[in-house]
Amino acid sequence: MTEASTQERSPALRTEVKLSEETLLTDEFLRQLISVGEIDILVGLPTHNNAKTVGPVVSAIQNGILRWFPRERAAILNADAGSRDGTPEVVVSASIDDVQRRDFNRAALRTLHSISHQYGNSMAPGTALRTIMAAAELLRARACAVISPESTTLQPENLQALLRPVYRDDFDLVLPTYARHKFDGLLITNLLYPMTRAVYGLRIREPYASDFAFSDRLGSQFLAQTPWNDDGVRAGCEVRFAMAAIAGGFRISQAFLGTKPHVERHAPDLVPALRQTIGALFASMEPNFALWSAKTGSQPIPTNGAEQQFTLEPLRVNRKRLHEGFRTGVAELESVFQSILSPNTLVELQQVARLEEEDFHYPADLWVKTVYEFAAAHHKAVISRDHIIQALASLFRGRAFTFLVENRNSSASEVENHVENLCLEFERLKPYLLEIWDGGK
Amino acid sequence: MREMIVSELTQAAQELVRGFARFLPRLIVLVIIAFVGWVIAYLLKLVVRSILRLIKFDRLSENAGASQLLAKAALPSSSELVSRLVFWVAWLGFILLGVSALGILGLQEQIAHFFLFLPRLFVALFIMFFGLLAASFFSRAALLAAVNSNLPSPRLLSIAIRAIIIVFALSMVLEVLGIAEETMLVAFGIAFGAIMLGLAIAFGTGGKELAQRFLERRFAPRHEDKENEDELSPL
Numbered sequence: 001m002t003e004a005s006t007q008e009r010s011p012a013l014r015t016e017v018k019l020s021e022e023t024l025l026t027d028e029f030l031r032q033l034i035s036v037g038e039i040d041i042l043v044g045l046p047t048h049n050n051a052k053t054v055g056p057v058v059s060a061i062q063n064g065i066l067r068w069f070p071r072e073r074a075a076i077l078n079a080d081a082g083s084r085d086g087t088p089e090v091v092v093s094a095s096i097d098d099v100q101r102r103d104f105n106r107a108a109l110r111t112l113h114s115i116s117h118q119y120g121n122s123m124a125p126g127t128a129l130r131t132i133m134a135a136a137e138l139l140r141a142r143a144c145a146v147i148s149p150e151s152t153t154l155q156p157e158n159l160q161a162l163l164r165p166v167y168r169d170d171f172d173l174v175l176p177t178y179a180r181h182k183f184d185g186l187l188i189t190n191l192l193y194p195m196t197r198a199v200y201g202l203r204i205r206e207p208y209a210s211d212f213a214f215s216d217r218l219g220s221q222f223l224a225q226t227p228w229n230d231d232g233v234r235a236g237c238e239v240r241f242a243m244a245a246i247a248g249g250f251r252i253s254q255a256f257l258g259t260k261p262h263v264e265r266h267a268p269d270l271v272p273a274l275r276q277t278i279g280a281l282f283a284s285m286e287p288n289f290a291l292w293s294a295k296t297g298s299q300p301i302p303t304n305g306a307e308q309q310f311t312l313e314p315l316r317v318n319r320k321r322l323h324e325g326f327r328t329g330v331a332e333l334e335s336v337f338q339s340i341l342s343p344n345t346l347v348e349l350q351q352v353a354r355l356e357e358e359d360f361h362y363p364a365d366l367w368v369k370t371v372y373e374f375a376a377a378h379h380k381a382v383i384s385r386d387h388i389i390q391a392l393a394s395l396f397r398g399r400a401f402t403f404l405v406e407n408r409n410s411s412a413s414e415v416e417n418h419v420e421n422l423c424l425e426f427e428r429l430k431p432y433l434l435e436i437w438d439g440g441k
Numbered sequence: 442m443r444e445m446i447v448s449e450l451t452q453a454a455q456e457l458v459r460g461f462a463r464f465l466p467r468l469i470v471l472v473i474i475a476f477v478g479w480v481i482a483y484l485l486k487l488v489v490r491s492i493l494r495l496i497k498f499d500r501l502s503e504n505a506g507a508s509q510l511l512a513k514a515a516l517p518s519s520s521e522l523v524s525r526l527v528f529w530v531a532w533l534g535f536i537l538l539g540v541s542a543l544g545i546l547g548l549q550e551q552i553a554h555f556f557l558f559l560p561r562l563f564v565a566l567f568i569m570f571f572g573l574l575a576a577s578f579f580s581r582a583a584l585l586a587a588v589n590s591n592l593p594s595p596r597l598l599s600i601a602i603r604a605i606i607i608v609f610a611l612s613m614v615l616e617v618l619g620i621a622e623e624t625m626l627v628a629f630g631i632a633f634g635a636i637m638l639g640l641a642i643a644f645g646t647g648g649k650e651l652a653q654r655f656l657e658r659r660f661a662p663r664h665e666d667k668e669n670e671d672e673l674s675p676l
Contacts, residue, residue, distance in 0.1 A: 273675045
């Protein structure tokens with residue numbers, strides 16, 4: 001840090017030298033933040049080669065701020081991972097004048113700043129979130145929203161739905177709910193949502209959120225208490241953030257954001273997805289045992305709009321591959337499962353694996369027991385924790401296969417019933433989790 | 442004549458008694474050292490056992506696959522085995538210390554060799570343990586990656602990786618112990634080279650189609666998938 005740049009800082013920012021010294025906030029970035037000054041609302045946009053989709057998202061954000069927060073001091077911060085397709089330029093050059101001319105017949109009351117900062121050369125969601133949180137803290141923003149650059153269906157109203165509860169109603173975290181295809185996000189409907197609900201007693205539909213808003217209180221606490229140098233923490237930071245809000249007793253609500261966009265890119269691989277979600281959930285259970293072990297059942301949380309909607313258009317899904325993945329996994333990973341699962345559960349899984357495709361059924365209770373035994377094994381670190389998460393992938397394929405078959409011809413309400421029944425099974429078997437948490441398999 | 446015999450016998454008996462009298466204190470010293478050594482070795486065994494239990498050594502050993510080997514050989518658990526080893530090595534060390542106090546020529550040099558050998562023995566055990574641990578970790582990582590990537594023969598791949606790491610660790614152990622160093626080095630070089638050459642030839646000729654299928658699946662199927670099926674996002 002140069003002496004000149006330190007002297008240039010405003011008095012409000014001068015007290016925050018600690019963060020800048022950690023090289024998270026470079027001098028150039030600090031200069032940009034200083035030129036913005038204190039604000040009320042910050043919208044963070046973590047990007048990496050999103051030039052194709054980010055334009056409409058920025059436009060929706062600008063529109064939302066002009067329409068719903070015209071008197072507030074606001075800024076858009078693009079935390080970029082070294083895009084090579086001109087993403088930062090698209091964000092910074094998006095003119096608010098176009099939005100004003102098109103949608104409003106009046107000039108904006110305040111300047112809406114758009115700044116971009118390159119935090120690295122490869123995608124790192126944890127570092128992007130940390131950058132946005134640090135900037136929000138420095139700018140003393142009361143409310144901060146993080147919007148995915150792939151949220152192409154984002155409407156200006158969505159920004160209001162996310163930010164208003166934080167800015168006006170004193171909530172600390174607003175998570176999204178979406179309209180999804182009934183077979184989209186199977187990891188969330190079959191594992192992350194039911195298990196989070198059973199463990200922490202709160203019906204949070206999307207614990208792994210790409211669009212969300214948070215208060216300055218929650219942001220500052222998470223920023224200060226998170227060991228950011230831990231790779232595992234950075235990998236699953238979205239889930240960890242939600243779990244930190246639950247554990248800290250912060251006020252949480254949900255907002256319906258419409259259809260979850262299906263971006264034309266390949267779905268994330270299952271193992272990294274498991275690491276980011278289930279790995280983070282399992283890790284959060286360790287320090288919060290006293291909190292979650294005392295909870296029974298689950299409570300709904302305030303939700304603006306629908307809790308969940310399922311769309312039903314036909315999809316061509318290769319179920320055979322899922323079935324084969326499960327069978328191969330159970331056969332080949334027996335030695336690994338012996339370290340993780342109880343003998344009874346392993347025998348039952350082997351019986352399920354022997355079933356032909358047309359008769360195949362991975363029952364909900366067995367799935368829940370399997371997951372709970374994985375959670376306990378993760379807690380006890382019976383083998384490498386990352387290996388435990390990887391071993392879950394093939395078993396999840398079996399459960400996904402059963403879900404696809406069960407809901408092949410189901411209506412939206414029937415799908416919701418199936419998900420609800422699975423959640424209740426997770427809640428019913430929670431004593432089993434407590435029993436094996438520190439006990440034997 | 443008779444007197445001479447008696448005199449010689451008396452002298453011999455006196456020599457024997459004097460020798461025994463000179464030897465007896467050393468023998469008592471040996472017994473005392475052995476006894477004190479036993480007590481110290483026993484205490485050491487208890488301490489080592491407690492430390493190993495504290496650091497969950499048995500679990501580490503289970504992860505390394507050493508526990509399974511011990512169970513098959515009807516041996517006690519790893520922590521018990523290590524603490525017993527420490528006990529015997531320590532007690533043997535004390536006994537040899539006592540024996541050296543007897544002042545028997547030639548024996549002292551061998552005892553010195555034994556004490557010089559001890560550090561190498563511990564280094565060898567250390568290398569073997571961590572070799573087993575690494576073999577277990579990397580073979581399991583390969584097994585999981587192969588299963589999740591739907592590669593053919595994942596278990597074979599995993600066993601091959603385990604075998605290579607164990608052979609490598611074993612060759613290091615024998616080198617540290619100084620057992621047939623050159624032979625081991627040459628044997629390892631030949632064996633490792635042969636495996637690699639064999640794999641290269643097998644993959645290049647016999648596995649030509651397999652390699653083609655693998656590369657196709659790795660880089661080409663996405664277009665096929667797009668045409669024939671929808672991709673489900675887990676998140």
